[in-house]
Amino acid sequence: MSKNLIIASTSTIHGSAYLEYLLPTLEKLYTGVDEILFIPYARPGGITHDAYTAIAQQAFSKINKKIIGIHTYKDAAEAVKVAQGIFTGGGNTFVLVNQLYKNKVMQPLREVLLNGTPYLGTSAGSNICGLTMQTTNDMPISYPPSFKTLGMVPFNINPHYLDPDTNSTHMGETRETRIKEYHAYNTVPVIGIREGSWIRVEGKKITLEGTLSARVFEQDKTPYELSTNTLLTL
Incomplete structure (x- = not known):
């Protein structure tokens, strides 16, 4: 078996229902999966695990899949370990990672994904x-024991990537500035995924899919664009 993942910027694009575009x-x-294990730990807006699972179930019922919350x-x-397929929803990444470690899920999750269990991740x-x-x-609203995560791809993700707005009077940092700060201390490349696009991982093959290009950041290099339907070779 080999990796089989969709790494999406977002669950919802403007004017569309939850997961509808995907x-x-x-x-x-x-394919061939009847029941999907949902990991609601990220709790967007502090939503309960049950309420978040119900949102996921409503979306997946449209393609005749049953959702069961890991909680x-x-x-x-x-x-x-026994899941046919897995979906981890968005929300707060600090809360999510903390719960994955607290519930001793991070390593088993990594192992099953390496062995081919189909996985969807959105945002967090x-x-x-x-x-x-x-x-x-x-925001770091909870304190995970480690920042280390699954390592399904040889880079880091920046979901919901936003380009600088040249018409804005906002004087704060752009997303590109923050990633540049990250690269002042870290060498790991970063892929900024815009809304409506996702990274498809099939074994060793990593492809950008969806409607928009992605922004690629590498330490000491000028950021560049990666077109959709292009292989990622970092």
């Missing part, structure tokens, strides 16, 4: 596919 792609990802299992690690659920979570956009 559903045709998810049907293919989860309903007594042994979260065991739930990961995508952040954890990188080598570390250090290029998240989220």
